[in-house]
Amino acid sequence: MAGNRGVAYVRPGEVEVQDIGYPDLVLHDGPGVNPLNVGRKCNHGVILKVVTTNICGSDQHMVRGRTTAPSGLILGHEITGEVIEVGSDVEFIKKGDLVSVPFNIACGRCPSCRRQDTHICENVNPDRSGSAYGYVDMGGWVGGQSEYVMVPYADFQLLKFPDKDKAMEKILDLTMLSDIFPTGYHGAVSAGVKTGSTVYVAGAGPVGLAAAHSAQLLGASVVIVGDMIEERLAQARSFGCETINLRAHDNVGEQIEQILGIPEVDCAIDAVGFEASGHGEGAVEAPATVLNTVMDITKAGGKLGIPGLYVTGDPGAVEADAKEGTLRIRLGLGWAKAHTFVTGQTPVMKYHRDLMKSILSGKAQIAKAVNATLISLDEAPSGYKEFDGGASKKFVIDPHGLVRN
Structure with missing residues (x-):
C-alpha cells in the first residue's frame, strides 16, 4: 500500500511534514477527531490524490496557538485532486476525475443542505452544525495538506472539472475554488x-x-x-x-x-x-x-x-x-x-460552479489577484512562516510535483 505524508500542527508556531496513514473510507480515531465520529463509514466517499492544496489564513490561527487545536492535527481544507478510489455508494464521480473539494463538509441530506446552506450541515459534526477538513472543533475530518485524502459524500460535494487538460492549464486559479x-x-x-x-x-x-x-x-x-x-x-x-x-x-x-x-x-x-x-x-x-x-x-x-x-x-x-x-x-x-x-462559513457550493466558469472563460483572474505561489509539500513549514510574517502570497502546495511538470 502507498504511503502518505501530511502537514501536522505540532505546537504554537510550528508545523512539520509527517508520515501519516494512507486514507480509507472510514474516519479513524486521531488528533481532533470527535469520539462520536470515530469509526464512521464513508462508502459515499472517495480517495483523492492531491494535486494542489493551499495554506489558508484560517490555518494560521491554529498554528499561532489561537485555538484549542490539538498537537498532531493534520491541516488543510483547500483541496483539489484526482479521484483514485471510489466508495461502493458513489454513482456519478469516477476514477480519474479532477475535482475541487468544498472546504465545507456536507451530507446533502439534512434540511440545511437542502436549502443550500452547506456551511451548516447538521450531520457531519456532532458538536454543532458545520464542518471542515483539518480544522479544530469541526468533527475531526482529516486535513488535505497531504499526498492523499479521503473526501466523504462525493456525489453531492465534488465539483468535477469538465476538461482535465484545460483545468491543469488554469490549476492555480481553480485551486482557489475550494475556499x-x-x-x-x-x-x-x-x-x-x-x-x-x-x-x-x-x-x-x-x-x-x-x-x-x-x-x-x-x-x-x-x-x-x-x-x-x-x-x-x-x-x-x-x-x-x-x-x-x-x-x-x-x-x-x-x-x-x-x-x-x-x-x-x-x-x-x-x-x-x-x-x-x-x-x-x-x-x-x-x-x-x-x-x-x-x-x-x-x-x-x-x-x-x-x-x-x-x-x-x-x-x-x-x-x-x-x-x-x-x-x-x-x-x-x-x-x-x-x-x-x-456572518459564518461560506456555503461554497452556492458559488463554486459559476466561479469555475468565470475562471475557465478568462473573466476571473484570481491566481493573479492573490499572487498564487507554488511550493512543494516539504516547503510547507517555511511557507507557513513566510505567510505568518505578512508575505503577500497565497501558497499553493504541490505534493506530487504535478503542477511543476
Missing part, C-alpha cells in the same frame, strides 16, 4: 455589492484580495482595501484597487473621504476576523476594531459581509472576554444605521 474565491465572493455578495457600488475591504490577505477581485467582478465602481502591511496593499493596487495603510492612518473615514469625497462607502467586507489590530503606528491587538470600523464607515442601510473568522474559544486573546469570543462591538451603532450583518 478563498467563494469566500471572498460570498463576502462581496453578502455586502450587497452591485454595479456602481463603492466598497471597503478590511484586510489585504488572500481572502481580502479575493473579496476585492470579486467586488470588481460584481461591478463595483471603487474598491478600497485597508491593511497594515504595505506589501499586501501593493498587491491590491496591482489589480486596480485603492488602498489605505492603516498603520500610517488611524482614521479610516478621513482616508475614504480623500478617495471618494465623502467619508463613507455603500458596503463593506471584514476579511480580517478575530485577530484584528487597532489602527495607527504602535497599535496593538484589539479584536473588535474591524467590526466597529466597518459600521462607522458604511452608509445607513448598508450591508456588512463578514467572511473573516471569529471563534468561540481563543486562548491567546488579549482580553478576558475575547477568550470566549465576546468582543466590545458597538452594536448600537449598527442598529442605529440599520445595517445588515452576514
